[in-house]
Amino acid sequence: MTGSDLSRGGAPLRAPVLSVRGVGPAEVTVAGLTAGGGALLLFVSEECPTSAMALRRLGPLCGAWQEAGLTATAVFEDPLEVAVRVARRLGWQAGVAAEDPPYRTSRAYRLVSVPTAVLVDRAGTIAGTVTGWDHAALVALIGRAGALLGAELAIPEATEPLLKPGCSSKAAIDPELAAAISVPAGTDDVEEMFERGWTDGLPVVPPTPDRVEAMLGGCDGRASLGLVPPDMGEATLERVAACAVLAGWVVTAWPWRLNAGSSAAWAAATTTGK
16 A cells, blocks of 8 residues: 655655644654654554554654654644553654644645655655555665665564555545544543444443553553454454443453463454354
C-alpha cells in the first residue's frame, strides 16, 4: 500500500504547513522537524486498530532514528490529551502532535486513510509515503530515509500481519460526522457507546482504564494471544480484557491466570470454535 510521491509533473512536492498542536509551547513546524536531516510524519487515529499497530511496532525504533537524524512524530486526528494518552499506552517513543477539525493538515497532505507515513527530507520536500501497514513498503521508505541521512536505520520486525489496511481518515469523511467523532464522551457512557456503534443498546459495563487494569490482574496488556479473523487484528491481553469488561465478566472468571501457552491455546479455541 505504497503511496505516491505526491509529485506534480515530476517535481517533488513541498511538505504542506503543519496546523497541529504539540505537547510543548513551541510551534510544530516542518523546518523544525527536519532540522536534523529528515522527518517521518505518522498520521494516526485513536479509533483505528491499524494505527495502534503502527505506533506499537515503530515506536521502539524512534530513539535510534532520532540519533541518526530522523525525527518521527505521530500526528493524531484526535484531541491532544487523547493523543498523549494513546501514544504513551502503545509505547510510542517520539513526538506527538494533534490536529482538530476540520483537519487541515490531513487535507493538505491528501490523506485518505490512517495510518499514513510521510517521509520529508531536509529541504522540506516529500520523499515518499506509505498508507496502511505495509511492512515491505515501510522498510523501503525507511531505507530511503537512511540513504538521505547516510545512515543505516533500524527497521520493524517482519511480524504478521505484514499487510493490513488502514481506516478512513477523518479528513476524508463528512466534516460534521468527523467533528462528532472527535467530541469527548459525555457523562452517559452507555449512550455514548451506543451512538458510536459499539453496542446494540443492551446494558454494558464501560471498559474504563481502572476496570481493564483490574481485569488484567497485573499481566502485561501488550502480550499477544495471536491474530483474530476475519480482519486479522491482534488480540492483545489489553484488548481482550476491555471486551471482557464490556461484556460484564468478573475478574475471578477470567482464564489468563494460566501460563502463556495455555492462554494462547484458549484464544485459538475461542476464535475458531474448536
